[in-house]
Amino acid sequence: MCKGLFSLLILFLFYTNVQAQSEYNFSEEENINAKIADVQLNTSDGGMMLSNLYNTSPILVALVFSRCTGICSPFLLQLSDNIRTLNSKEKFKVLVVSFDPIDSLSDLEDMDNRLGLNKKGQWTFATTKQIDALNSSVGFRPIWDSLRKQFDHDALLVGINENGYIAKKLTGLRGISDLKMMIQSIHNEFIPSYPLPRKNNLLSCFTYDPATGKRKPSIGLLILVLPVVLTFGLILWLAIRSKKWRRATNNHLAD
Amino acid sequence: MNDHQFILIIFLAAFIIITAVFFLTYRSSLRPEEKSDGIKKPLQKRFYFLIALTIVLVILLSVTIPKSPYFKYSDQTPAKVVFVDAMQYYFFMSEQAIDPAKPSGADSIIIPVGQPVEFRVTSLDVNHGFGIYNSDAQLVTQTQAMPGYVNRLRWKFDTPGTYHILCLEYCGANHPNMRTSFIVK
Amino acid sequence: MSAQSLKKTTATWIIVIMTLFITAIIFGILMRLNQGNDYKMSSPGFYATMTTHGLTMIAIWSVAGMVAINYLLTRYIKVPNSLSVFALVFTVIGAAMLWYATFVGQFHAGWTFLYPLPLVKIAWAKWATPLFFFSLVVLGVGWLVWSVGLLVQILKKYSLKQAFAWQHLSKKEPEVKTPPLILISTVSLIGIILSLIVAVILLALTFAEYYSGGAFVNDSLLMKNLIYFFGHTIANESLYLGLAALYELMPEVSSRPKFKTTWYVALAWNCTMVFILTAFFHHLYMDFVQPLGLQMVGQLASYFASLPAAGVTAFSVFVLVFRNHIKWSLTNVLFFIGIMGWLIGGVGALIDATISNNVALHNTLWVPAHFHTYNAMGNVLFCLAFFYWVANEFSGSQTKTKAQQLKTALLLIGGFGFVLMFYLAGADSVPRRFSNYPAEFKSAPLMATLGAVFATIYLIAILLIFIEILRKCVKAFSAS
Missing domain, CATH: 3.40.30.10 (Glutaredoxin)
Structure with a gap:
């Protein structure tokens, strides 16, 4: 499955980015x-x-x-x-x-x-x-x-x-x-x-927000925040699962 | 005293103070066992220590943040704009925009003394650094050269002479030899 | 799990780590000698050595902290030995792949492998690039399994709230008390897991570009952020693992009351977990393209990360030692000097994390100056203290160290002399990562030579300590 997802990702990226960086x-x-x-x-x-x-x-x-x-x-x-x-x-x-x-x-x-x-x-x-x-x-x-x-x-x-x-x-x-x-x-x-004008802006962290005149987050920043989200997701999941483990350990000790 | 010397003195002072505190603390622990009286009310003392440290940090923050380099001379029109395209292992500098397809730079760049100038720095391959050194080999100011982005560095050179540009981001085996220069007069 | 297999695995780890450490120090000395024009290396050879030196050091001192907490956690929770063995195998294979990529393949993009340097206009064997990145994958898998495994073991006994010691925030004497070792291990393990997840994303994007044949190109700014998110965080967290060992062992070997988790200890370490998420922005101060807000957050987080660290840990050690009778052994001497080195390096770091100073110091030798201070004179000493203590456990007695004063003196003179040469050169604007210095940096070669001399003194101290540890470690294998 991982391989399939990976090729899908490559394919997706392939169609969205087709310019080398120096060719601005x-x-x-x-x-x-x-x-x-x-x-x-x-x-x-x-x-x-x-x-x-x-x-x-x-x-x-x-x-x-x-x-x-x-x-x-x-x-x-x-x-x-x-x-x-x-x-x-x-x-x-x-x-x-x-x-x-x-x-x-x-x-x-x-x-x-x-x-x-x-x-x-x-x-x-x-x-x-x-x-x-x-x-x-x-x-x-x-x-x-x-x-x-x-x-x-x-x-x-x-x-x-x-x-x-x-x-x-x-x-x-x-x-x-x-x-x-x-x-x-x-x-x-x-x-x-x-940023220099180039087609490859998909993964950039910020785009310019005309409403405020400030740079607003784009996909790149999401990628930067993703590890934090994933880690906290993992920790929360472990925390919930661990209730069962602790109960099992306690029962084991009680036996 | 320049910035670098000031920084070094502050650091050495901190170095000596910390070493002295640790040495005296160590010395104080060499007493006989029955005389171990430690610190009275350590919690309270720690509280005061934290408060003092916080105050020092807040003062340092408020003093140093406004001195950040990003907006130096931002309210002035630069007397000259120099385009810089960094590339393994060259700096192309020109007063005209540089064509990335066939990059080339001016033979020499002359910067007017005492007037704000702007460097528009980018890279054509990997990340490079753009560090400006004066004739005494002291780092004056710097920015990074990142592919796909232009960093605008503004500066006013008050001392005439030859300034060297060194690459300050590791960019490959020939990194230490990536350099160029300009003249301020 | 039998205590015996834990001892054997720990002893094997110590021997592997120390052997790699001594080799990597020699690489460092050779680089300084090359910079001092006392020894001649080719330019790619220098940078391949630099890449190996950096990554090996980061790798071994992250796992050294893991080895320490893995051993000490067994006092409170069950730890299956298989986790540590798994990580050991992966670390050895990963390190071998890395060394092959750098020394045979001449891969030399630096330990930060700053995008896009490893991918464009490569000047080394073509196969070395994927081998290098796959070596990171192997190392990462080993550590990720180990750190998630340890966290799971903690959560089998403590709830997440208890592991974070939140009950100490509201109650003075809560029913379940969280030992500081559990608290600091939890916080640091989460940090390490986070940095490894960042590495997964970073590697996925790198592989996507590498295998797309130039069709997919990454954004340099995003990649730089990811690289330092990973690199800064893992380096920082491994130091906290060393501190976890200090909290557990320093009072014990000094015959003082154990450190307890109190509300401020709990608060400090919880805050540390948050500050660490954004401090890495200080690596991008000179990238003006990074939005101003993030630059400010970088300085703020770097400053206030020092509060819990210095205010709580260093102060606790001070209270422990000041005007109390302490029986000094090599273990608590190393912990004590380690705290000092950590604080001194911290001051150097704080100076560099100030944006208005960074413009004068960024990528000068000031940078290796400060991180060598809190690694070589901080984290390394915390881990060595643990190694020495555990080796004594193996041999069954906490005997008096031979020539302890000589070892301490060599360590202090060598270590601080070595980093001081970096500081002086950094404050003299000498760039870092230069294999040879241009003629205008007149004093730089001399500083490099002196740095190599001091590093050799440090190496002698390390060798003397290692020989003593090794002699005792061997007993872990013979005793049944």
């Missing part, structure tokens, strides 16, 4: 603490410098393009969902910049209307003529695929603090806990350590 996506670490390029933005309020935005409050910068048939729409939708669910009291703005030179402001506004993002006025949509400078300052490298008439790119969210420095980056579609860490980071809250 390091692009999230790129350009950390570098200054974002202070480019001229074209928004519905007219022109402004990017620094005008971050000087008033920290910002999250999302890079998208309106013709995208891939990740851009789900990325923005998920971001707005997560922001709504998180309902953070911290002040910050979201800046969506198109990295496609042929996008116009109205293309972006259409996108906003379609997705229903900017209901509270927290979001700003912008195009810029200096997109290359912006891209390279945050380490974003979209590649034009002429066959599909699409950019080949990753979803990227960049957190900028009030001084214009990149505090944190998130690539791909990410959960609410990462967003919480991002918002703490752009408000210069120090987090002494963090």
Whole structure:
């Protein structure tokens, strides 16, 4: 039976963990603490410098393009969902910049209307003529695929603090806990350590709890507590069983 | 007097006091049998001893806990961020993020004197240590390099010079030779 | 069970333990000589020796305490001799497998085998990794059966509440009195069972990764927590087993009234059982990824674990000896020095368990300094005291020790001199686990050489004591 259970465990673990530890996506670490390029933005309020935005409050910068048939729409939708669910009291703005030179402001506004993002006025949509400078300052490298008439790119969210420095980056579609860490980071809250993005988080001890901003226990911690539970279970079982043994010993002595 | 000397003096003082108490206790037991009068009211004395010990421990706790290294310089923006990827038996250090697929580091790292800097330390294989030693071979500060996690260590170097980094977690046969250095100026 | 077979098994244990101990001390001296550039070992050879030295010492001094309580418990409860024999066989097989893995297979991941070092980029024979882990399985099975077996025997006479001495908490003179030996053995056995269950989980996760061919990868933080949960707890509990022997024997050999379980003794040992669960967090202070709360719990538990220990046990010994006429024999001298070494090591440990100091001391020679103090000058002496006492039982007389003062003097000078070299180097920032020291650590090689010299003096004392014990142990086999 033990062998069967063991192979089951292996099988279970096999399907949940399939990545070696060193293969993390390091692009999230790129350009950390570098200054974002202070480019001229074209928004519905007219022109402004990017620094005008971050000087008033920290910002999250999302890079998208309106013709995208891939990740851009789900990325923005998920971001707005997560922001709504998180309902953070911290002040910050979201800046969506198109990295496609042929996008116009109205293309972006259409996108906003379609997705229903900017209901509270927290979001700003912008195009810029200096997109290359912006891209390279945050380490974003979209590649034009002429066959599909699409950019080949990753979803990227960049957190900028009030001084214009990149505090944190998130690539791909990410959960609410990462967003919480991002918002703490752009408000210069120090987090002494963090796990690197990798698929293998099954047995980690803690995951970040967005509700409290603290790390909450996950399966790994259960494994850590398991020996205590098992030992106390064993002791209790022995204690109950031992009543019988003591009775037997006493009877034996009485005989 | 630096931290290390202070720690050693405290320890040696405790060592001498404990040895003296045991020696005197031993001496006191060499008396003739009829004179065995022991300690009066041992229970009461033990109670006072425990109370005194508790008070000392609580004071020590409240003094030392706030000095924990985790949040040093946490309210300041670091003047420089250095990425560190440890790997059997190298430290890659760079001001840019390091690609784990083809890790490489800068030839030399220069840290500004008197300004907070941050080391983002991780490992690409096994657990390593990241111990910063000054030019007098004294351990300044340290953190661990754990695969899958980044530890952020902040520090302010007030003395210019060459600092050495030694691996402080046993990582294999070549562990003592795993080292690098940076310059503070 | 016949008293004779118990004597024979105990005598065999003592000879096995002492032989392994003396060999492991020689390994230690060779390592210090290598660090002092007086003797040349290859780097993998050094670390294979270090792995063997560490695990052998941990193993023999855990079982030494078990041997002591196994013998002494027969005063209160029935103990089948088969338990001890079973553990002896498993320990010898496990140790042989371990030595084969380290010396023939060159396995050298350290006794803490910190994940993932034993599994990635291995620099030793491929078969040595599974052999090493299976040696742990064999050792673990032997000890788990033994400790659960002993606990069952205790519970056949005492209810769990009585074994924990809870009746002493409410009543001054309860109907059933729990002897301190029963109380401390129960608490320590539970701790040992707990640490072995941790080891089971740790090994299961390790094997899962090893045999999945890289498909399953563990979380480093979880594994590190598990490793120290196991390692710290078992090392700590084995010391408490030595204390159990002290509670039972020290008053007896000193012709003083027996130690009794009182409400504070009961409370102290019950508290110890709880503190031990979380003190291991102090091994992860420099892993900033460990949540802050656990780091604080680590320091708190490490601090307050010292209260019951120092406040109750050491104070009891002080009361026993102070201004009372004591007939000193090697047994109570060893117990007495052992308590002193335990306290001094405890101060070193407390300093290192303070987070703000740990940043200056973690993985420097301060760490081996403090644990060698309360092992070599604490737990080892408690167990030696028992060995010496029981050997006298075998030979039928508690005769006066030959050259007792010389032995004591050699032990004190050698033991404390040896650990002092570690402390001085640790406070001078010299890293631990360096086979050779980089040139900037100018005084480190000298300290290592001096450490080896003092360790040799300690070894001479141990050899002299062992010869005397051995001569008496042999009588356990001849007498019928």
